[in-house]
Amino acid sequence: DVKVTQSSRYLVKRTGEKVFLECVQDMDHENMFWYRQDPGLGLRLIYFSYDVKMKEKGDIPEGYSVSREKKERFSLILESASTNQTSMYLCASRQDRDQETQYFGPGTRLLVL
Amino acid sequence: GQQVMQIPQYQHVQEGEDFTTYCNSSTTLSNIQWYKQRPGGHPVFLIQLVKSGEVKKQKRLTFQFGEAKKNSSLHITATQTTDVGTYFCAGMDSSYKLIFGSGTRLLVRP
Numbered sequence: 001d002v003k004v005t006q007s008s009r010y011l012v013k014r015t016g017e018k019v020f021l022e023c024v025q026d027m028d029h030e031n032m033f034w035y036r037q038d039p040g041l042g043l044r045l046i047y048f049s050y051d052v053k054m055k056e057k058g059d060i061p062e063g064y065s066v067s068r069e070k071k072e073r074f075s076l077i078l079e080s081a082s083t084n085q086t087s088m089y090l091c092a093s094r095q096d097r098d099q100e101t102q103y104f105g106p107g108t109r110l111l112v113l
Numbered sequence: 114g115q116q117v118m119q120i121p122q123y124q125h126v127q128e129g130e131d132f133t134t135y136c137n138s139s140t141t142l143s144n145i146q147w148y149k150q151r152p153g154g155h156p157v158f159l160i161q162l163v164k165s166g167e168v169k170k171q172k173r174l175t176f177q178f179g180e181a182k183k184n185s186s187l188h189i190t191a192t193q194t195t196d197v198g199t200y201f202c203a204g205m206d207s208s209y210k211l212i213f214g215s216g217t218r219l220l221v222r223p
Contacts, residue, residue, distance in 0.1 A: 035213075040122065042201060042215035043156070058210070090155060101146065101158035102203075102211060 003027070004093055004105035012111045019078040021108050023091030031094040032074035033102065034058075034066065036087040043090065049074055081112045115140050117204045119214030127222050132189040134217035136202035143205040145178055145185045150216070151198045159187075192221050 007022035025032065031050050035043040035058075045058030047066040055066050063085060067075045074093075078085055091105040119136045126132055136145070144163045148156035160169055162178035162185065169176045175188045185202055199218045203211040 033211075040215060042119070043203075043213040045210060045212075048210065101161065103158070104155040107155050 004091060004103050006089075006091055006105040006108050008108050009106060010109050010111075012113065013078075013081050014113050015082055017078075017081050017112075019081050019110065019112075021076040021078075021089055021091075021110070023074045023076070023093075023105055024072050025074075025091075025093040025103070026072065027093065027095070027103075028071065029093040029095050029103075030071075031096075032068065033092040033094070034064075034074065034076045035090045035092065036060070037090055037107070038087050046076065081110075083112050086110060086112045115204075115206050115212050117202060117212045117214040119202055119217055121217055122215065123218045123220070125220045125222065126192050128194060129191050132192050132196070132219055134187050134200050134202075134219075136185045136204070136214050138183045138204045138212075140206070141182050143182075143207065143209075145182075146203045146205070146211065147176060147185075147187055148201045148203060149198050150201065154198075156201060189219075192219070194221050194223050197221050 004025045013019050033048040034046045037043050044060050046064050047058050049055050049068040052071050065077045089108045092102040094100050094102045116139050146161045147159040150156045160176050165182050166180045167178040173190045177186045199216040201216045202214045
């Protein structure tokens, strides 16, 4: 069974803080993704990575950065958290670039005060 | 950018009634996937459709991919309380990114 884990289920931070969200997958997948989920908006892609040290912007990268130093780990960084970044953050991984299911982590619900 | 529209946003049905959710893409898709997210949970893969006009069934669930590969539907026959959750379609674009629809939240009255 593929396992995607995220470092925290719930997180409360203050405006202006630097926030790190960690994601680890145990199936040697090449591809990893960060989404945020908001009511009525579905899942929106923030950043993704097809290989170690490689990253590409998704649809809403502003205010975020990522790091992929090891194949199994993909980190999402909020450089200076703002209240509009309060959301559910979902990490996912996938083996192949095409025609393969994505496995999601349990999500991190972030509240920025 | 490419968009995948999904309707309805909510559906409240009596147990035993049927349910359908629809997805439409602004462009042709390589494939389409369907996910289910239970309340408080994370999206879980249900199925993938690749071929034009493809129809797949999983017990009471029927998935269709349109002839033009721009639309898809999920139909549940005789809903049960265990079907409760949000159903997402996700189309894969030419750069291998999944574009998610906004989801349809299904509520089932026992």
